[in-house]
Amino acid sequence: MIKQKAKITVTEQRLIEFFGNLGGLTAFAVRFFKTAFFPPYELAEIKKHMDELGVKTLPIVSVTGIIIGLVLTLQSQPVLVRFGAEGFLPFMVSISVVRELGPVITALIFAGRVSSGIGAELGSMRVTEQIDAMEVSAIDPFKYLVVTRVIACSIILPLLTMYVIFLAIVGCYVAIVLVKDMTLQLYIGQIIDAIKFGDFIPGVGKTIFFGFIVGIVGAYKGYTADKGTEGVGKASTTSVVVASLLILIMDMVLVKVSLWLWPV
Amino acid sequence: MSFVEIKNVSKSFGDFKVLEDVSLDVQKGENLVIFGKSGTGKSVLLKCLVGLLVPDTGEIFINDKNVHKMNIKELNELRKNIGFLFQSAALYDSMTVRENLAFPLIRNFNFSSSEVQEKVERALENVSLIDAIDKMPSELSGGMRKRIGLARAIITEPELMLYDEPTTGLDPITTKEISRLIRDLQNKLKMTSIIVTHDILCAKIISDNAIVLKDGIIKYKGSLDNLVNSDDTFLNDFFSFEVLDEKPEQ
Numbered sequence: 290m291i292k293q294k295a296k297i298t299v300t301e302q303r304l305i306e307f308f309g310n311l312g313g314l315t316a317f318a319v320r321f322f323k324t325a326f327f328p329p330y331e332l333a334e335i336k337k338h339m340d341e342l343g344v345k346t347l348p349i350v351s352v353t354g355i356i357i358g359l360v361l362t363l364q365s366q367p368v369l370v371r372f373g374a375e376g377f378l379p380f381m382v383s384i385s386v387v388r389e390l391g392p393v394i395t396a397l398i399f400a401g402r403v404s405s406g407i408g409a410e411l412g413s414m415r416v417t418e419q420i421d422a423m424e425v426s427a428i429d430p431f432k433y434l435v436v437t438r439v440i441a442c443s444i445i446l447p448l449l450t451m452y453v454i455f456l457a458i459v460g461c462y463v464a465i466v467l468v469k470d471m472t473l474q475l476y477i478g479q480i481i482d483a484i485k486f487g488d489f490i491p492g493v494g495k496t497i498f499f500g501f502i503v504g505i506v507g508a509y510k511g512y513t514a515d516k517g518t519e520g521v522g523k524a525s526t527t528s529v530v531v532a533s534l535l536i537l538i539m540d541m542v543l544v545k546v547s548l549w550l551w552p553v
Numbered sequence: 554m555s556f557v558e559i560k561n562v563s564k565s566f567g568d569f570k571v572l573e574d575v576s577l578d579v580q581k582g583e584n585l586v587i588f589g590k591s592g593t594g595k596s597v598l599l600k601c602l603v604g605l606l607v608p609d610t611g612e613i614f615i616n617d618k619n620v621h622k623m624n625i626k627e628l629n630e631l632r633k634n635i636g637f638l639f640q641s642a643a644l645y646d647s648m649t650v651r652e653n654l655a656f657p658l659i660r661n662f663n664f665s666s667s668e669v670q671e672k673v674e675r676a677l678e679n680v681s682l683i684d685a686i687d688k689m690p691s692e693l694s695g696g697m698r699k700r701i702g703l704a705r706a707i708i709t710e711p712e713l714m715l716y717d718e719p720t721t722g723l724d725p726i727t728t729k730e731i732s733r734l735i736r737d738l739q740n741k742l743k744m745t746s747i748i749v750t751h752d753i754l755c756a757k758i759i760s761d762n763a764i765v766l767k768d769g770i771i772k773y774k775g776s777l778d779n780l781v782n783s784d785d786t787f788l789n790d791f792f793s794f795e796v797l798d799e800k801p802e803q
Contacts (some may be wrong), residue, residue, distance in 0.1 A: 382789050397669045417643075418639045418641055419645055421605055421643065422639055422643035422645075424605060425603050425605065425635065426656070426660070427629035427630070427632040427660075428656070530574070
């Protein structure tokens, strides 16, 4: 008697895929930590990726930084005027940008630009057997391709975030000058008074985790890609979605932790 | 003692049985061709040989060492002695031809930069593509990519060479050129070779012996001439050059 296979519904299929991906990504991250701390450290390759990722993302984050500062200031100014709190404008904008908007928006843009790029690049290497060729040549492709990219992302994103924060503060000053008179010295003085070390550490510090997420998700999707060019496209798009979602979830967790460690 | 020993290897993907109880010996210096229809497990067998895939059952010995009982360090030591030409050549897209060839040498051996340079140039001269040394893989034709892939595979002068469809997708003239190149390199470097192919022309130029895989099982083994001239229906179909009297429907 022929045994018939039970039919799986679409929902069940999606759930299986979700938990399969979750388990796969976790195992991939564990493999990263097992591999990253042992030589060879591939410093030249990490430096090369930092250079590439930084250059790739710099134009878009530059525009974003200026616009965050400009728009946030122009939107907040009338509201603060209504409450007679216009003097708090630099304070409010700088705290928002340093603690939350700068890190999260930079990370989301970085995910869109870099995670998809890593997914597509490694996915294409997987389907054209380049990763297999590396393995057969007695070279560890995980270390050479994955670990180096994830470390590069974790280092470069905090640097980009600091740059975005700086540009947003510049944008804020430009917006203030457009609507009222304020000297640069007074503005800088207010910013220095507003931002404390305790604001800066959690804000920029959390981008190390965001960078790790961007790198590991892109690398996981690309490294495990299959089904030819369709698989490469899927790796590229899903890595952006998953990385962005994980960044927001991680942000929620880290905000709670940072408020506990560095209360406002 | 055989140089490569495959003992009762089986491999499945889900419900699909690709290899079933395959046993095979390859002597040192032998050039063995593996024929078979698409999907009969030829490439899977090659990937099992280098540890890219793990068989469900059975054992594989290369130079008396059990491939799937080694730790990763031992496996990598073994892999340094194996060359693999992939079907797509698998050149690293982000590297120039020079960097592609130098990559395994720099990573796995302690050669000085002048020695690496010398080996790269010699390997490219062997495949008559020294002019392409600073080109990117995207600038190369299919035949050139295959030759560069071959140069990269033999640059470490391995004892065992594995070829996965080395002439697929090439025109008959380039097929002959690549096949002769493989034969000449084998004679020069005295390598043991296992060649997976559908191409009888390529097999005729390269091989000593051949096997035919059918439904994951070795159906026939012998010299290529015996297989081609066999009375067996399947072999006749497989090796037949005759154009059947089948006209396209009008």
